Amino acid sequence: MAVRLRTLLQLLSLATAIGIPLSLQRVSADEAVMSATFDGKPWTASFTLAQTMQMAGKPMLNLSGTEQGSPTMTFNSMLALKDPNDLVGSYPLKTGSPANSANFNILDSGAMVGHVHFGSGEIVIDKYDAATKTISGHFDASGKDESGKPEALTDGKFSGIPVATQ
Template sequence: MSATFEGKPWTASFTLAQTMLMAGKPMLNLSGTEQGSPTKTFNSMLVLKNPNDLAGSYKLKTGSAPNSANFNILDSGAMVGHVRFASGEIVIDKYDAAAKTIAGHFSGSGNDESGRSEKLIDGKFSGIPVTEQ
């Protein structure tokens, strides 16, 4: 998983794609973390259109867990940056049911805690194993 955040390249050291039921709805938690100083994490929660075929387009919105995403920056265990994406999209281009992996792309824009506009662009992911909670 990789993207451009604040005009700089970001590449996840590890990724997670996990399906679960939340309030009776099938959900996918898709995230990637770049370890380092600071540690940067992209995290999203998507309401699945079809729990047996994850492929599809998921528009991001703010204010609720379904179809939401954020980007967190931690330094020495303290949160030093947090962006909630008010718009954008995560597209799962391919779900390989036999291998249980997903591939796709994503982008988003939103504001940090100070109200400054931030963008995440050119996001890509492939071969991420999907597990069940």
């Protein structure tokens, strides 16, 4: 599953680099639709993605946000949907579960310099606006980086993120 997520991230990065639209919403720092605190510092997504898909016959939602810069930092999650037509709900993150998982990747000059796998926490979709097909909610997560150092993503918020279907 980790290989699939890594491959998905690489494909999304490549598609963005060559300009293929993927229902990404570019925002300025003042209009941020996803933000949190990571390692005690503010993190704000430069662009976001929310896409529903089928994996192993189950409805899933990929929710991610990337802060461009040096380094580039991406929050990525895969959530097993209870109802593909109503995304509202609480999605607890679990260690070793492909159903509700999240990670944080840190890239510098195109090379992976950090990776945090979140083993606990929660992503909550508070609102799904069917008319505009957007989601809003909040999240918190904790886990460990590759060296075993504890990391936390706190005070996470997202709003108005368009949801695309695959």
